[in-house]
Amino acid sequence: MGAKRPKVPSDLRRRVLIEAGHRCAIPTCRSTPVEIAHIVPWAKVRTHEFKNLIALCPTCHARFDDPHGAIDRTAMRQYKANLNPLLIAASVGMPEQIGLLAAYQEFRMRFSSWITSELEHAAMKRKRRSSPEVVEEIRLKSIDCFAWALGATLDFQRVWENYDASGLAGAIFFHVAEWSDELAESPLPLPKIIARRDIMEEISEASSELHLAVCEAVGF
Template sequence: MGAGVSGGLRARGGLSVWVANIRSMSAKRPKVPSELRRRVLIEAGHRCAIPACKTTPVEIAHIIPWSKTRKHEFKNLIALCPTCHTRFDDPHGSIDRKAMRQYKANLNPLLSVGLRNREGQAALLAAYQELRARFADWVPAEVQHAAAKSRRSSSLKEVADLRSQSVHKFSWAMCAVLDFQSAWKDSEASDLVGSILYHVAGWSDEVHDAPFPLPKETRQRDIAEEISEASTELHLMVCEELSM
């Protein structure tokens, strides 16, 4: 143990106090939900996300420290082996946060894939990227509208404005779906995209037609969860077709 660390322990009352503080922090920090942990591990192939390492076993690390975010989010979590995790946590280490963000980005096949334009693959990928971007804009807008309509404190104007925004974003999502289906033609992926669109749109209509505030059965629906399995299946179809 270095002099600086040992001196710090003496100043704080010794090792027992330090251990107690660590245990106290751990007790207040909830575990990463099992499904979220599974997503992070699958993303990295159950190996360390640093390409030159790729070892096992791995731990779930926060890119921005838990002490600052106080929440577990997929975009902020990454799989690291214990050694790389320790190196990252070391403020004087060689792995900084910017590098870790890049390692996280590299795990997304849509950001790191290198495609030749064989049989129009670049066009297929572009259509999928546009689809993802439009759905990432549209679905949260629908959720925000539903949340506002669930609150008795919301004004009718607020609900109407959010509805108008969601309808505008839906129009862009619809265009992206049509472009995707045009590029992917008569494929399973094309059919699945249509099913996802109509499922979300049907829920949106249900929210719009329901009285204010929303009844419990409508309010409790989690549309993101409802389409999560189909969205994952679509992503796997795209990856398989494009050999990613």
């Protein structure tokens, strides 16, 4: 079965390596040399796609492939999403690309702060001994982060209105907003059906698609 697996096309391999700067995509590693790894295993997807490929050093690749290892698929998708497309040097003389990328960076930053705050809110509400006062304090912080994320999302959609990325960003935002509302309206402690939701897993594929759409739109 393994002998029938085709090689990653050279142009696709090059894109994945450039995305990671020809170093391991895990920021605390950044070692060389690197290999091209599938986030969702080849045996399951049977295809090579940019959104599902990531550059890893042999050690991190082996750790990721270990089913009992510390690096799981959700973490690897986050590492993929964290690869920063803001290669400003490549955008010299192309102000429209700089504007697109600046809006994307702002969206990523504000959205990340919001979802981190909401995850903290969810973690606190899972605990039976959490005080209502502490939970409310975290909820208010999340509301502030939501306001910033909403503004960044609207700005992103305005700047990217002629691209597919606009709709993707909106879909991700509203999916998390739905979860956020459900979280805020739930009693303390959280019901199991809500506590078991993995919002990062739920948005991981769409986030990868958004990242790919941005990279393709600006020619990276």
